[in-house]
Amino acid sequence: MTMIVKDPGTRVDFAFEWGAAYPEGQALVASEWLAMPDEPGGVTIAAQTHELEQAAVTLAGGIAGHVYRVTNRVTLSDGQIDERSMTVRVEER
Template identity: 70%
Template sequence: MSMMVKDPDSRIDFEFDWATAYPDGQAIVASDWTIAPTEAGGVTAVGMAHDLTQSTASLAGGVAGHVYRVTNRVTLSDGQIDERSMTIRVEER
């Protein structure tokens, strides 16, 4: 799991590239992003998108000094379901 740093006032895109994990032609057919913990003023996904191999979320907000787990769960064209997570630490930059 990777660690990223985000300013509480920024809105920035984060992406997972699934192509390297599934090189046999599977494609993303559904993608969902979750963030924990859920709290007032916490990090939120304000936009989500995906194509056949990549999934992107625009993340906004967050409380300075707090740490969040951001998880992307995808369903692939062959029915497999997988997920990846990253840790976001929010700090004034």
Template identity: 70%
Template sequence: MTMLVKDPGTRIDYEFDWGAAYPAGQAIVESDWTVAPDEAGGIAVAATAHDLLCATAALTGGIVGRVYRVTNRVTLSDGQIDERSMSLRVEER
């Protein structure tokens, strides 16, 4: 799992590129983002988007010193479901 650093005052896009993981012809038809822990003042998903191969989420907030797990769960055009996660540590930068 990837560990990244996020400033609590930023709103920034994070993306997973699913294209290289699946055979040609597979496409993302649904994408859902979650953050754990889900807490007041924690990292929040402000917006999401996806195309056929990539899923993106704009993340805001976070409590300094905390580590959050951000997970993207996708459904592919053939019905397969997969997910990837990253860890975000919140620090003033």
């Protein structure tokens, strides 16, 4: 699992590349990002996009000293559903 560190006052962009994991011709048709735990002042999904083989997110906020799990759940063109997660540790920098 990927781990990133962010400051509570920053906005951070991150992307998962999905293309290498699936046979040629598969494409992302839907993507959803979730940040847990969902708490006041916690990490939020400020923006999200997806293309044929990549899903991207902009993360904002967070409480210093807290750790969050950010998950990307995608649907592929053949109907398969998959997800990947990363850990986000929030620290004052």
